[in-house]
Amino acid sequence: MDKHVLLTVSDDTSGLCSLRFTCGYFQHTQAFHITLLYVAPNPRAGLSQADIVEDYHVLSRREASIRQQAEAALARAADFLVGKGFPAANIHKKISYKQFGTATDIIQEGMAGIYDAIGLGRRGISRLEELLSESVSKQVFITPMDIPLWVSRSTEKPQPHALLCTDGSPASLRCADHMAYMLRDEPQHHISVAYIDRGASPDHVRHVFTQARDMLTQGGISTERIHNIVLDGDDPAEAILRHTQEVPYGVVGIGRTGKGETHSLHLLGSVSMRLFRKLDWATLWICH
Numbered sequence: 001m002d003k004h005v006l007l008t009v010s011d012d013t014s015g016l017c018s019l020r021f022t023c024g025y026f027q028h029t030q031a032f033h034i035t036l037l038y039v040a041p042n043p044r045a046g047l048s049q050a051d052i053v054e055d056y057h058v059l060s061r062r063e064a065s066i067r068q069q070a071e072a073a074l075a076r077a078a079d080f081l082v083g084k085g086f087p088a089a090n091i092h093k094k095i096s097y098k099q100f101g102t103a104t105d106i107i108q109e110g111m112a113g114i115y116d117a118i119g120l121g122r123r124g125i126s127r128l129e130e131l132l133s134e135s136v137s138k139q140v141f142i143t144p145m146d147i148p149l150w151v152s153r154s155t156e157k158p159q160p161h162a163l164l165c166t167d168g169s170p171a172s173l174r175c176a177d178h179m180a181y182m183l184r185d186e187p188q189h190h191i192s193v194a195y196i197d198r199g200a201s202p203d204h205v206r207h208v209f210t211q212a213r214d215m216l217t218q219g220g221i222s223t224e225r226i227h228n229i230v231l232d233g234d235d236p237a238e239a240i241l242r243h244t245q246e247v248p249y250g251v252v253g254i255g256r257t258g259k260g261e262t263h264s265l266h267l268l269g270s271v272s273m274r275l276f277r278k279l280d281w282a283t284l285w286i287c288h
Contacts, residue, residue: 002090003182004033005150006110007119009077011069017152018119019077021283023084024157025250028185035092035113036077038070039105042097070095110147116181117285119150148178148287153280158250161190163229163282164216165240165271168208171255175287176212179253180219187225189250191216194229194243196236205230237274244282253285 007018026032074093082088096105110118164179166172176193183189193212195205209228216226233239244252254272272286 002031002033003116004035004114005117005119006035006037006106006113006115007077008106008121009036009038009073010121011073016077016080017121017155018150019080019121020155021150021152021158021250022119023081023086025189025283026186027188029085030087030090031185032086033090033092034081034086035094035115036074037094037096037106037109038074039096039098039102040066040070042099067095115147117148117150117178119152121152146288148175148285151276151279151284151286154282158283159248160188161192161249162251162253163240163244163249164191164193164212165236165252165254166193166195166208166212167236167255168204168211169255171287173211173215173255175253175255175285176215177219178285178287179251180216180221184220187222190225190227191221192227192229192247192249194231194240196231196233196239198234198236237271237278240271240275241278244279249282251285252279252282253287256286256288 005022007022009016009019022032022034071093074095078088078091078093081091094109096109098105100108106118106120162179162183164172164176166176179191183191193209193216195208197205213223213226213228217223229243231239231243233242240252240254252275254275256272272284275284276286
């Protein structure tokens with residue numbers, strides 16, 4: 001089954017982190033459909049209907065200039081993907097004029113379309129970070145989304161393999177399902193299932209590993225590609241960050257909320273939020 005991801009595009013070619021990650025991490029390119037989204041400034045923002053009528057010719061030139069800039073950025077991104085082996089027929093370009101703010105518009109498009117993931121590069125991430133600092137706007141994101149977010153900050157070629165962080169929560173199991181779906185046709189990547197041990201019973205740890213492994217194998221990942229890791233530490237986020245600095249991964253996957261966390265209190269769970277803020281040497285996959 002083909003995979004369809006939404007990748008954000010900006011004018012800064014050095015900042016196309018989500019594209020660079022996708023091109024560098026996946027080899028089975030024929031199975032991908034990619035929609036490239038450029039969120040453009042709204043030329044009519046702040047103008048009344050009278051202003052639009054009075055300065056119609058000026059507005060038309062502004063609209064044409066913005067569209068030309070957007071089309072050029074999308075064309076560069078599409079050429080980049082084609083150069084890395086993605087079929088041109090599977091690449092779709094879309095311009096969205098800003099309505100609520102870059103981050104919100106990206107998420108709205110992701111929720112409106114049929115996508116398997118939303119890939120945020122530097123521009124989308126920075127706008128999302130700005131949004132997270134605004135308590136009112138943050139409410140937009142508290143609404144659960146079914147679409148995983150890919151957060152890519154690095155412009156380097158991604159490392160192989162993936163780390164799946166699990167605590168047995170429903171969100172972490174959905175992340176396992178997403179990881180299996182995206183990586184089942186990518187045998188070069190192994191998946192390490194990580195549990196952060198803070199004194200749980202051995203039976204509980206085995207149960208958590210079994211749940212994650214079952215989700216991965218049911219999704220098409222062979223058992224030879226799955227490895228279990230127990231990380232020690234009272235601070236799960238720091239344990240994950242420390243491990244991924246010592247052992248390189250291309251992807252770190254985690255549920256938005258862990259056990260005992262709720263969307264009414266956080267956009268993301270406390271652990272995933274800290275990874276969102278600090279992890280910049282691997283792409284973070286976050287699933288609700």
